[in-house]
Amino acid sequence: MLEDKNKERTSLEKLGEFGLIDHLTQHFTIKHPSTIKGVGDDAAVLDFKDKKVVLSTDLLVEGVHFDLSYMPLKHLGYKSVMVNLSDIYAMNAKATQITVSLAVSNRFPLEALEEFYAGIQLACETYGVDMIGGDTTSSKTGMLISVTALGEASKESIAYRSGAKENDLLVVTGDLGGAYMGLQVLEREKEVFKVNPNNQPDLEPYSYIVERQLKPEARKDIVELLAKLKVKPTSMIDISDGLSSEILHLCKNSGVGCALYENKIPLDPTVISTCEEFKMDGTMIALSGGEDYELLFTIDQADFPKIKGNPHLTVIGHMTDKSQGANLVTRAETLIPLKAQGWNSFQSQ
Amino acid sequence: MLEDKNKERTSLEKLGEFGLIDHLTQHFTIKHPSTIKGVGDDAAVLDFKDKKVVLSTDLLVEGVHFDLSYMPLKHLGYKSVMVNLSDIYAMNAKATQITVSLAVSNRFPLEALEEFYAGIQLACETYGVDMIGGDTTSSKTGMLISVTALGEASKESIAYRSGAKENDLLVVTGDLGGAYMGLQVLEREKEVFKVNPNNQPDLEPYSYIVERQLKPEARKDIVELLAKLKVKPTSMIDISDGLSSEILHLCKNSGVGCALYENKIPLDPTVISTCEEFKMDGTMIALSGGEDYELLFTIDQADFPKIKGNPHLTVIGHMTDKSQGANLVTRAETLIPLKAQGWNSFQSQ
CATH class of the missing domain: 3.30.1330.10 (PurM-like, N-terminal domain)
Incomplete structure (x- = not known):
């Protein structure tokens, strides 16, 4: 490397x-x-x-x-x-x-x-x-x-952040948290390297998440897939800062609330095992990790049959009335308000 | 300041x-x-x-x-x-x-x-x-x-660097060298300030050239003027690096040579007097100074009557056959090949 x-x-x-x-x-x-x-x-x-x-x-x-x-x-x-x-x-x-x-x-x-x-x-x-x-x-x-x-x-196909409506389904592509966990692994190896420069890191078990960090792919395929499925997202954003921050952008711009289901958030097995190793919480990483460059979008419920079962797409929640706020519905079925804990370059110094 | x-x-x-x-x-x-x-x-x-x-x-x-x-x-x-x-x-x-x-x-x-x-x-x-x-x-x-x-x-109005033809007239807007001489004055005052911070600089005699350096204006008016005069430049470039470098770009891209007349290069009186004060050569400053953000363009000779006498425009030379090269015709009527002595950010360190 x-x-x-x-x-x-x-x-x-x-x-x-x-x-x-x-x-x-x-x-x-x-x-x-x-x-x-x-x-x-x-x-x-x-x-x-x-x-x-x-x-x-x-x-x-x-x-x-x-x-x-x-x-x-x-x-x-x-x-x-x-x-x-x-x-x-x-x-x-x-x-x-x-x-x-x-x-x-x-x-x-x-x-x-x-x-x-x-x-x-x-x-x-x-x-x-x-x-x-x-x-x-x-x-x-x-x-x-x-x-x-x-x-x-074309004018008709452009998806803004502002078009989500109450009851629209919230959909995410791929899986989340990989890029952030890849970064954790690379940072750890860097510290090891500083102590012993002859130590060759074995990144093989982490290859998926390291690649998510070092060589992410933008989801061109999803735009093509949605066109093929004849699904026009009512709103869309890319996940650069973490799921939580992006959901809040959609809610704010569309004037709606959101219920995000913790048990629906897609995590790769490598993310789950690396989270265990680092004693981190997978949900937290997906919410705040950033740099996954997956797409997050909302669709009209009537379009659900068109995307159902597609391996690239996961329904993770639905939009609600604005007054209900944007919440994570945990596995224990409690509501936790989402916070923008995404990456902030001005705090990182 | x-x-x-x-x-x-x-x-x-x-x-x-x-x-x-x-x-x-x-x-x-x-x-x-x-x-x-x-x-x-x-x-x-x-x-x-x-x-x-x-x-x-x-x-x-x-x-x-x-x-x-x-x-x-x-x-x-x-x-x-x-x-x-x-x-x-x-x-x-x-x-x-x-x-x-x-x-x-x-x-x-x-x-x-x-x-x-x-x-x-x-x-x-x-x-x-x-x-x-x-x-x-x-x-x-x-x-x-x-x-x-x-x-x-519109497709018809776009002026590339590549359209100049032999015998086209070479035209420049405004005057040259001001931004560079303004920088010389500011650098000198900075050194004075370092020695004595209480010394208030008197920049009044240099206000024109200091403003050319600190608050340059892009020549939107020239694009409008040329449209009004119904003159379509055969080639055009802006002067960011110095006249010499920009002429060479036009020559290279258009496959022509150029004769630039030293005695036609427009210099403001403040530039001339400041050059004397700094023991610099005005022609050299105009050729290599940079940051004037004037426009340099070529026109067909048939368009000359349309621009003749316009206070914003000065004919400073003409394009020649490529084999003749790009030359400065000095006041003593000798030919000096133009060199790209413009600002190069990789040499400045």
Whole structure:
């Protein structure tokens, strides 16, 4: 997992800013008919014709959002794109273009940036999006990444956070808590490595959750699945901060309450066993963990037969009148008000 | 110019990320019909109908692109927007939306961010653009800004860097070198202030060039002027790195050469006098200084009568066959090949 520090190094000064951009973007090709002009002018030029455009942007800071001591640069590039595409899919839209801006200090050689862009490129190819621009500059300390993603959708298909109605079913994709537990394992191995650098970590038993942390996948497949099933979510959001925080966003924006059933929250067996090992509570981790990049959405009850039994989708609750608040219904059938305990970057310092 | 350090301070931790975004964006209003949904969902939603979309993004890093010891935060917010809008105007397009992402360390209180966003808001109002999203997070050290700007244009009106033809006239807006000389003055005053903090700088004689550095304006008016004059530039770029570097971009992208006449380069009297004071060469400053955010474009010779005598526009040369290269024709009528001596952030450390 740790990088070989003895690789050949090419300093960034040699290339200069324009040389660097040309070098790093040379293998990116344009695939979308909506991309008229990508990298190489003052601005990119796009043509969305009669489609609506959706746009999202994220800033990732070294030491706050990622730790290069266990995050390989290629994975970091891939994950930076996933974080943004996830927001586009959370609008029930198709992702089409991204821009990638990067600030790095001189301690990064060209080969490191090539690794990072290899991850960006893999994400673009896998998810069928075009890289159309960005900016590359130096920073005094550390690495900083800004990604902006664009997507397209018809007016009818866009799912906002604000459309949930009383009695709508609350549905989540995949399973939760994996990315957070993967982070716990990686943090523990980092401490072990500090004490004894010769100790090779055995991450095999944790491979699912470590991959959830290091190489998350955005749920493009769900947008396609919902279209195929002819289900239009009444509201939708992606789970970046933890289930609790995201449910509260839907409730606030839609003016409704929610009953979330603890016994319905999908947890992978590896999450459950690792929670036991770390003496953590699986429900708590799912509610507050973050970084799972699954989708959370509401559907009209009439659509339930269309999604019933689908292995990607789990009904975890339903929306209620606003006056009832947003509550977790525990296994013991007591009500606990949901709190936004998600990740807050300003408290993390 | 220096900020009062004794103002009331509200820590960012108190608000949290969502509270902070809500607080900072509460006074922004939506003005464009193409903005369907701005801040407050997973992504913004836009509708450009039959127009082409242009998009540009820039990353600004404290200590590399700006120095908070003489850059008031409101000006910094304003300038961050200008840098991006300039790229949109350089496509001969109309700027319509921006996103603003910000990473700051805990040393910045809420009031500092409010100042920054007041500058963003002033820029949005003055230039008629909507703020539709962004991201706010913490950084370990210093401040980092990422702005993305969107614009719209008809297919016919977009000006790329690649359309210049032999014999086209090379035209520049406004005057050059002011922003760079303003920076020299500010850097000098900063050194004086370090030695004697009670020494109040008299910047009055330098007000034009200091304003060019601290509060540049993007040339929205030129895009409107060219439309009114019915002049379609054959190629266009904005001057962010210095005239020399930008001419070379046009030449490279268009496959032509260029003859630039030294005696035609527009310099403000303040730039000339400050250059004398600093024992610098005005032509050199215009060629390599950067940050003027003027527009540089080429027009067909047949369009010359339409722009002749316009106080905003100066013909500074013409395009030649590629084999002749890109040259400065000096006052002594000797040819000097142009070099890209523009600002390079990787050499600046």
